[in-house]
Amino acid sequence: MKRLFNHPDFRAGVNDMAAVAPGIAAWGLMTGVAMVKSGMSLVEVLLMAILVFAGSSQLAALPLIVAGAPMWVILATAFCVNLRFMVFSAHLRPYVMHQSLWKRLGYGYLMADLNYVLFTRRFPHPGTDPAVIAAQEAYWIGNCATGWVSWVGASLLGIVLANSIPLSWGLGFAGILALLGIMCSLATTRLRAVSAGIAGAAAVATFALPLKLNILVAIAAAVAVCLLLEKPVAKPAAPASGDAA
């Protein structure tokens, strides 16, 4: 463990997340305020702030909990709002499969949207030699721990200050701006920019879908369009027998 904390990529993971932490914190702060204003008890609010660690599913669940919806409806909602994480886990699988199951679960738990984006930006390919694998693990832990502290810390602050920060100020918009900055940093190729454009348009067009499924539809549409627009991959050598795909 100490080996990981002293690794230079641990620092890099902390620094990359620290650059966006103010945006995440503003978002966490407003989520804390929203949880208190929903009318849940203090114990419930604190538990949710510390454990759930998924802002969009927390915000989606609040009105359902307050309205006394059945548990399965709330859990199904949280599941659907989180569906995009399953796509992320498919992408990240080759990076973690050498770990034990418990570690994989722990690492997955902490892997929120921004961590995924920053991690895959720094490591576009899974490591094959031990040095790169260690660097990836160190970065993952540094990045996720910083994200957890900023999000949960800010949520707790929001719970304390709930009655002095009006939701109408719109401080949570800082979170959107943080994601905007990251999005700009990812738009390094024309197809990536196309992906953002398609996903944005599709998310707006299908906004009326329930359970934030518009996000999943938008990711699927953008990926599909980009795959179609890609230059065909050069085939190695023509196969001798006719088994062309």
Place this chain on the structure above:
Amino acid sequence: MNQTDLWTVATILGMTAITVLTRSFFFLSDKPWTLPAWAQRGLHYAPIAALAAVIIPEMVMSQGHLIATWKDARLFAVAAGTAWYYWRHGVLGTILAGMAVYLPLHIYLGW
């Protein structure tokens, strides 16, 4: 503050389990298995698509509809943030520049 309800506590624990389950979904099975090559290529477009899908509706929609006015603080904040990003390349600056435009317009002008 309201009374703590055990059922709600159980729901919150369940939501925590959902966070773990969805974020590690494809980590669960030990069976050797890899995505087909086209899917692996496609996933390189997924991070930016996920970001755009989350933030663009938050910039141009309100109450579930596209906004029909330019008098919206968010549009100017996004323009300022994007300009900062391409000028100075920093996410922190993007947040600060955007909020410096957003807060006065939103709080004082009500945009």
